[in-house]
Amino acid sequence: ISDSRGKAFGLLKSQQEEKLDxxxxxxxxxxxxxDEEDLALKLEMFKKKYMEFDLNDKGDIDMMGLKQMLEKLGxxxxxxxxxxxxxxxxxxxxxxxxxxxxFLNMMLGKRNAILKLILMFEGMGKEQEQKDAGPPRRKTLSDLP
Structure with missing residues (x-):
């Protein structure tokens, strides 16, 4: 049963991706x-981000999808x-x-919507998270005051 549900989900996602394409x-x-620089690249990136948070699989982000998106960003x-x-x-x-x-009008538009700013600065936040990840550096005698 789970295999057929997986196939149906995959089909749904590919149909959704075609629609977004x-x-x-x-x-x-x-x-x-x-005049938008790297428009095709940006659109592809926006499509992936959008599909990640389309929780109802209807081709739109609802309140829960938005909530989860922002929670994932902390x-x-x-x-x-x-x-x-x-x-x-x-x-x-x-x-x-x-x-x-x-979503695209917001990301490509001139208005600085809150969500646009959050998504644009998400990458900067990830860089800092990676620095802090993992166990702390091992202390040596030279670290002592």
């Missing part, structure tokens, strides 16, 4: 983004803060989901 193609041919938010971030990205206070187009 077609949206990426639309952005690549959009004159508004013609930035747990209250429900009210999540609603504010979501409405800032979508531009509609009543929206419960972030579509891929909204």
């Amino acid at each position: 077609s949206i990426n193609q639309a952005f690549l041919s959009d004159p508004q983004y013609a 930035l747990a938010k209250t429900h009210l803060e999540l609603k504010k971030i979501m409405s800032e990205v979508v531009g509609d206070a009543s929206s419960e989901i972030i579509s891929y187009k909204d």
Whole structure:
């Protein structure tokens, strides 16, 4: 049984990826983004990040997906803060989901949405986490005061 569910999930993810790829193609041919440096590379990176947090597998990020995304980055938010971030990205206070187009508009747009800033600085945070990871360095006699 689990094998068939795994295949169905894989099929669902590949269909979702195809859908997101077609949206990426639309952005690549959009004159508004013609001057964007490394656009194809950025779109591929954004697609992977988006798919990682699409928890309902419907091609959009819901409130729980956003919550998990921020928690994974070490930035747990209250429900009210999540609603504010979501409405800032979508531009509609009543929206419960972030579509891929909204996500791309936020990441490529000029507005500095909170979520955009968080995702852009995620890489810097990872670099510091790696430095602190692992057991502390072994002390030697020369380390003593």
